[in-house]
Amino acid sequence: MSETVPRNTAPSPPRAAGEGSRGFLEEGRKLQRDLVEEYYRNLATAKERGQPVAYMLVGGNLTEIVRSFGYEVVFPEIIGLNCAIKHASLDNIVHAESMGYGLDVCGYVKNDIGLQDLGGSTPFGKVPRPDLLVCSFSGCYIYVKWWEALAESYGAPMTTFDVPYMRSDRPWREDVDYMVSQLWEFVHYLEKATDHSFDMDALRKVLAESRRAEEGWVKWLDAGRLRPSPIEAYFEAIFYMFPINVLRGTARAGDFYDVVNAEVERRVRDGTNPVPEEKFRVLVEGVPPYTHYRTFWDYFRRWGAVSVVATYPKVGGLFDRGFLHDPSRPFESIAEYSLGAYVNQSWEQRRRIIADYVDQYSADAVVIHGIKSCRSFTAGQGDLRDWLIHERNVPTLYVESDHEDPRYFSPAQMRNRLDAFFEALEQRRAAGSLAPGAGR
Amino acid sequence: MTLTGGVDIGSTTAKCVLVEDGRVVGKSLAPVGVDIVRDADHAFDEALLDAHRGREEVAFIVGTGYGRFKIRFGQLVVTEISCHARGASHLFPGTRLVLDIGGQDTKVIRVSERGEVEDFAMNDKCAAGTGRFLDVCANALGFDVAEIGPVSLTARRPVKVTSTCTVFAESEVTSHLSRGKEPPDILAGLHASIASRSLSLMQRVGVVPEVTFTGGVSRNEGMVRALAQRVGLPVNVSPLSQFIGALGAALLGQERAAGAGA
Amino acid sequence: MSGLVSIEPSVPEPSGPSTSVELSEDFREFTDARTLAEIVRWSREVVSDPGYPTARAWGRSGRGAVGCFPVYTPQEIVHALGLLPVALHGGGENVEISHADAALGSFLCSISKSTLELALTHQLDAFRAVVFPYICDVSRNLEGIFSRLLPTVSTHMLHLPQNFTSAGSVPFLVAEYRRWVEKLEKVSGTRLTDDALRASIETFARQREALAELARLRMNEPWRIDLSEYYLVRRLGGLLPRELHTSLLGRVLEEVRGRQRKRRDAIRLLVVGPFCEQPTLDLINLLEEVGFYVVGDEFLMLHEWCERPPPDDDPLRALARAYVETPRDIGVRRAPSQKGTSIVERVRSAKAESVLFLTAKFCEPALEDVVLYRRGLEKEKIPYLHLEFEERSTAYEQTRLQLETFAESIFFE
Amino acid sequence: MITAGLDIGSGLTKGVLVEDGVRLLPARSVPTRGNPAEAGRQVLGLLVEEANLLPGEVDYLCTTGFGRYTFPDRDLQVSDITASARGAVFLFPGSRHVLDVGSQSTRAISVSETGRVLRFKMNERCAAGAGRFLERCAKYLQVPLESLGERAAAAEHPKLISSVCAVLAETEIINHIADGVPVSEILMGVFVSLAQRAHTLMRYVGITPEVTLVGGLVHNSGAVTALERTIGLRVNVSGDAHYAAAIGAAVLAHRRLVKTSIAPAAAEA
Ligand SMILES: Nc1ncnc2c1ncn2[C@@H]1O[C@H](COP(=O)(O)OP(=O)(O)O)[C@@H](O)[C@H]1O
Ligand SMILES: Nc1ncnc2c1ncn2[C@@H]1O[C@H](COP(=O)(O)OP(=O)(O)O)[C@@H](O)[C@H]1O
Ligand code: SF4
Ligand code: SF4
Numbered sequence A: 001m002s003e004t005v006p007r008n009t010a011p012s013p014p015r016a017a018g019e020g021s022r023g024f025l026e027e028g029r030k031l032q033r034d035l036v037e038e039y040y041r042n043l044a045t046a047k048e049r050g051q052p053v054a055y056m057l058v059g060g061n062l063t064e065i066v067r068s069f070g071y072e073v074v075f076p077e078i079i080g081l082n083c084a085i086k087h088a089s090l091d092n093i094v095h096a097e098s099m100g101y102g103l104d105v106c107g108y109v110k111n112d113i114g115l116q117d118l119g120g121s122t123p124f125g126k127v128p129r130p131d132l133l134v135c136s137f138s139g140c141y142i143y144v145k146w147w148e149a150l151a152e153s154y155g156a157p158m159t160t161f162d163v164p165y166m167r168s169d170r171p172w173r174e175d176v177d178y179m180v181s182q183l184w185e186f187v188h189y190l191e192k193a194t195d196h197s198f199d200m201d202a203l204r205k206v207l208a209e210s211r212r213a214e215e216g217w218v219k220w221l222d223a224g225r226l227r228p229s230p231i232e233a234y235f236e237a238i239f240y241m242f243p244i245n246v247l248r249g250t251a252r253a254g255d256f257y258d259v260v261n262a263e264v265e266r267r268v269r270d271g272t273n274p275v276p277e278e279k280f281r282v283l284v285e286g287v288p289p290y291t292h293y294r295t296f297w298d299y300f301r302r303w304g305a306v307s308v309v310a311t312y313p314k315v316g317g318l319f320d321r322g323f324l325h326d327p328s329r330p331f332e333s334i335a336e337y338s339l340g341a342y343v344n345q346s347w348e349q350r351r352r353i354i355a356d357y358v359d360q361y362s363a364d365a366v367v368i369h370g371i372k373s374c375r376s377f378t379a380g381q382g383d384l385r386d387w388l389i390h391e392r393n394v395p396t397l398y399v400e401s402d403h404e405d406p407r408y409f410s411p412a413q414m415r416n417r418l419d420a421f422f423e424a425l426e427q428r429r430a431a432g433s434l435a436p437g438a439g440r
Numbered sequence B: 001m002t003l004t005g006g007v008d009i010g011s012t013t014a015k016c017v018l019v020e021d022g023r024v025v026g027k028s029l030a031p032v033g034v035d036i037v038r039d040a041d042h043a044f045d046e047a048l049l050d051a052h053r054g055r056e057e058v059a060f061i062v063g064t065g066y067g068r069f070k071i072r073f074g075q076l077v078v079t080e081i082s083c084h085a086r087g088a089s090h091l092f093p094g095t096r097l098v099l100d101i102g103g104q105d106t107k108v109i110r111v112s113e114r115g116e117v118e119d120f121a122m123n124d125k126c127a128a129g130t131g132r133f134l135d136v137c138a139n140a141l142g143f144d145v146a147e148i149g150p151v152s153l154t155a156r157r158p159v160k161v162t163s164t165c166t167v168f169a170e171s172e173v174t175s176h177l178s179r180g181k182e183p184p185d186i187l188a189g190l191h192a193s194i195a196s197r198s199l200s201l202m203q204r205v206g207v208v209p210e211v212t213f214t215g216g217v218s219r220n221e222g223m224v225r226a227l228a229q230r231v232g233l234p235v236n237v238s239p240l241s242q243f244i245g246a247l248g249a250a251l252l253g254q255e256r257a258a259g260a261g262a
Numbered sequence C: 001m002s003g004l005v006s007i008e009p010s011v012p013e014p015s016g017p018s019t020s021v022e023l024s025e026d027f028r029e030f031t032d033a034r035t036l037a038e039i040v041r042w043s044r045e046v047v048s049d050p051g052y053p054t055a056r057a058w059g060r061s062g063r064g065a066v067g068c069f070p071v072y073t074p075q076e077i078v079h080a081l082g083l084l085p086v087a088l089h090g091g092g093e094n095v096e097i098s099h100a101d102a103a104l105g106s107f108l109c110s111i112s113k114s115t116l117e118l119a120l121t122h123q124l125d126a127f128r129a130v131v132f133p134y135i136c137d138v139s140r141n142l143e144g145i146f147s148r149l150l151p152t153v154s155t156h157m158l159h160l161p162q163n164f165t166s167a168g169s170v171p172f173l174v175a176e177y178r179r180w181v182e183k184l185e186k187v188s189g190t191r192l193t194d195d196a197l198r199a200s201i202e203t204f205a206r207q208r209e210a211l212a213e214l215a216r217l218r219m220n221e222p223w224r225i226d227l228s229e230y231y232l233v234r235r236l237g238g239l240l241p242r243e244l245h246t247s248l249l250g251r252v253l254e255e256v257r258g259r260q261r262k263r264r265d266a267i268r269l270l271v272v273g274p275f276c277e278q279p280t281l282d283l284i285n286l287l288e289e290v291g292f293y294v295v296g297d298e299f300l301m302l303h304e305w306c307e308r309p310p311p312d313d314d315p316l317r318a319l320a321r322a323y324v325e326t327p328r329d330i331g332v333r334r335a336p337s338q339k340g341t342s343i344v345e346r347v348r349s350a351k352a353e354s355v356l357f358l359t360a361k362f363c364e365p366a367l368e369d370v371v372l373y374r375r376g377l378e379k380e381k382i383p384y385l386h387l388e389f390e391e392r393s394t395a396y397e398q399t400r401l402q403l404e405t406f407a408e409s410i411f412f413e
Numbered sequence D: 001m002i003t004a005g006l007d008i009g010s011g012l013t014k015g016v017l018v019e020d021g022v023r024l025l026p027a028r029s030v031p032t033r034g035n036p037a038e039a040g041r042q043v044l045g046l047l048v049e050e051a052n053l054l055p056g057e058v059d060y061l062c063t064t065g066f067g068r069y070t071f072p073d074r075d076l077q078v079s080d081i082t083a084s085a086r087g088a089v090f091l092f093p094g095s096r097h098v099l100d101v102g103s104q105s106t107r108a109i110s111v112s113e114t115g116r117v118l119r120f121k122m123n124e125r126c127a128a129g130a131g132r133f134l135e136r137c138a139k140y141l142q143v144p145l146e147s148l149g150e151r152a153a154a155a156e157h158p159k160l161i162s163s164v165c166a167v168l169a170e171t172e173i174i175n176h177i178a179d180g181v182p183v184s185e186i187l188m189g190v191f192v193s194l195a196q197r198a199h200t201l202m203r204y205v206g207i208t209p210e211v212t213l214v215g216g217l218v219h220n221s222g223a224v225t226a227l228e229r230t231i232g233l234r235v236n237v238s239g240d241a242h243y244a245a246a247i248g249a250a251v252l253a254h255r256r257l258v259k260t261s262i263a264p265a266a267a268e269a
């Protein structure tokens, strides 16, 4: 590089060799890849093996119960995010648009329905058609609409698990009762559909595995409290949340977090953190722009910004806030867990969670990423931004694009906003008006 | 006695300002074409010519604007947001809110007493209601952009304009014309509509006095009045308004140069 | 620096026609309105006033009004507490959004923004409580924003069950209603009694019957009442005390039945989609201007969502059962039948020849259904058109073009 | 019987005369320039002069296009979608799918054998997929509108335009130029992007061959090539198809005239 090339005020991104430089744990990432590959292989061969296939949503899902009846489980949201990361979502979306899905329909829905209509082939294998559609109505209305559309296209039966919206710190008794009665009904339905009888003890065992994985996951998340942070709680977490969402209830999920946590401990010992020189500790709120996820990450890294905590990895459940599965109260704890999906929290709850996170993880700033085609997560994020800035005095940036649709991501504009934000933070820190970790 | 330069490559125009001891000693303005690298060079040369100075005399050059990464000769690049905040606070030290409407985007920036950026918001991936919109409307009405401000001030019954989409600007204007509306009334309607769009953006960071209006569109007097009226606050405008980004960049360059010297 | 100028604002002009309708406390205007024309004129004034004049009039007598966000809330409960349930329908074409955008974001329907805008600009001050049913994520999230920005208004997000077959749905909904009742009792300072609730259920049942009667008339002989008249009369149903509205409907029915009017050569149209945000009156008029008769619609679903509650010892349970047990095919409630089949049935039962999907921009629940509906219609070769509208948009050129083409495609062989 | 069709568009006003609903007489156009009624009168004047007629010899006049209501001396007006469909089938009787790309909008129309509209869909919200966008590109790239196609022909790796907004698309183009992408590839990218957007609309209404292109885009060979490649079908194109809406209007005028003049005659008999 010659002298005449302009520098940004930020340090250039770290240029160490290998995957590690991207901020990933080496073993953890490799194991995660293997698990994902295995998962897709199982999906592709499920029909051959005569295994029935259930579709399920991530928020408040019922993986444990469904798996205990021998189903293979497809999570179209996960497939959607994988397609988007692999730049394979746009064709599906455009196809769905030609089927009549409007511009403003959730990108996951369009990716999934377009994908299915085009034959179900993804870069990682073919996705089987559903025999059962389990709609856990936990936090997003579109879940119902989406499953309804699939049910009509495939003629597959759909069951709804209605999860009341969380408007209090602890679940209300009536809500849990309602959910437990639905779970019993669901189990009876599955008994009829599969000709298997339900075994509560088996479920307890599965839940014990879930709990082990959950504890491991929480331990990983908690590492973000350290300064400097040995983990990337947003960009890295997107990968490590796969087992907790998809493989919960299997021993592999628990084992995965053991491996990952051991590696984090090593990081702490050796000081090999995801961002070599931690300058800004950031809380990230919102669904990631999967289509440009690496680009987006780079915009943080070049400023030495590390996400120490994030809300998105909690869509599957707020395990770090107490909703762990409890084998001694199987259905009640499943109910409580489903209530605890992040998008199922009222704005009052969401604000409280974020404020707590800012304190607990000593975040300097918050970056909110809004999704144009997702109202559930996004409607009200502007107000959140206002609240953080004016009532909590936390510097906050709001940026917008889409999780699935690359047409909504404009690199130049996105970079401009992030650069300006960090530039301002740097200025304020230099002037002493921003204490490091002054997230209060 | 350090001479520094700020080069602002916008979507529509390239601006360069040379500053010495906090004073503007030279400036230039030129349209941006397809060869951005050359345009940047050219803007810089013009400003040097204007200041009767040589390239080697400039101690520090800061680039900004959406084409900032294309400036080959600068030492530092900074976003327009920081630069507009810096420039506006320099000209109007009481500034707490900056509204910048350029050729293709609108920004609002809340600044602290010390001229630091506290918060900002931008219009989103849409060119509606920007300078380009006004350019197209002016064209459709057969005016030069520099004329539409004064013309709009003669309006008697401003029309209601619903869309400020740049692409449909022409048909918006034509359909008003075909309904027999007068150009000043149409222009006043357009300005009012941009003003309320701007207000809505300003609400995102909070409307606090003093408000300073920057960017090319702030040269439009009709727009300035429409804005002051809609916001209900006085609005600062400098004759240098289109240069404020470049000025801010040059001023940041002064700090850098001083810092490096110390 | 002498070149610097500071431009002072001149006195701002009032934005839009700031019609403010003052109604008398006993709504004498409506009691006295003898003819349909008079009723419609009043309705037009009330509807175009973003300050909800009927809520203000009710409030002046010291009683509280409760704003009900679309689509459905059991208004009987509100009524039984001596409060006036008022249907919120957004801000209409005259409300300029400048505060609400900041809180909500750009890719959202207008009704959510204008409702918040009205609240922030004190146009909803007459309301002591506001309820947001879980019809979609936007409505749901709006409650959380209201509760922060307007702490003096009692808000509730009503979780309406999505599982319509569980034995637990009705008991859950009763509990959910109770939680809301507790808040409303504080607002009204009275306690809800079973007798009062039973009486309210009767009141609403009578209103529903009268509305159904008018709808039948419109379906069978659409030329007897203009679409805008029909719309405005119905819209009053969510704004006025219900007893009064029922009596107005009686007068309207009588007058309309006696009208001598010529039948036009127009295409019978079913309008699907505007169950929440409402298009402008001009757009509604445009539908018939280009050559249609609207013989079935989803414009104001507040009263039509539920059937008369079934007999039950516990009136609250009766209301909960009415919600859970009424199979209604609409974008924000799961129907037991397939959408593709149910739309065809609806077309047939309204004797419609064509379908217009008129969906609010960014209204995702409505958008998703269009795909399923159109599949069903294509199978039966029933012509349809999909248009998006916005509360505030008044540029109808594109809309007119498409509607005309649609009509011409049916008219010209 | 001579009938006239006037297509008063936002850019151009186009007119044709048709004899007995089957024979095309001259076609003419003038820029609309914000005065649709005047433009209509001018075109009509030109047509009548060219065909050596007296003004009174036009038996029936039908307007279409965005200015269809602004022309006072019309006997009938129809929407331009209805008219384009008729016109396309008049020009290419095998047409079952019509794509109409005008200056500000793109419409995909499926039509019956007689030219009746079965289903149609217009571009939503943004205008990046329409003709005006091409005009601006031509200006930016300093290539005359007429030779856009020629210039694009050399492209091997078209550079797609992702922005849905025509204005921001320009910025994208400038960026490509600054990055040294050859003009031909940018141009072809523009065409392919436009074709892909049109394809989505076309798929929504359903594509049945033959496909006929009408509207101003017919002059653009590059766009036609890109379109044929994208949809994988041959597309009917002719220079007259720019006048499709005007032709359709004149044909519909003729039908109406026949109906109304036969009806009284039949009543007399
Ligand atoms: N004399 C003038 N009067 C009114 N408007 C002007 C004048 N000069 C420039 N403008 C407006 O300013 C815009 C360019 O603003 P500018 O801030 O230079 O944009 P950018 O930084 O994006 O290149 C033009 O689109 C034009 O509408
Ligand atoms: N000679 C030409 N060469 C290439 N493109 C042309 C030519 N003439 C017109 N066009 C294209 O056609 C468009 C105008 O189409 P037209 O159907 O006349 O639109 P409208 O009816 O909306 O006025 C222009 O925007 C331009 O892109
Ligand atoms: S939460 Fe958002 S992204 Fe997820 S399914 Fe719902 S709308 Fe789509
Ligand atoms: S218009 Fe649609 S998206 Fe908006 S609040 Fe109503 S139902 Fe929800």
Ligand code: SF4
Pocket (backbone or CB within 6 Å): B125, B126, B127, B128, B164, B165, B166, B167, B168, D125, D126, D127, D128, D164, D165, D166, D167, D168
């Ligand atoms: S076409 Fe218009 S509305 Fe669309 S993004 Fe561009 S300026 Fe905005």
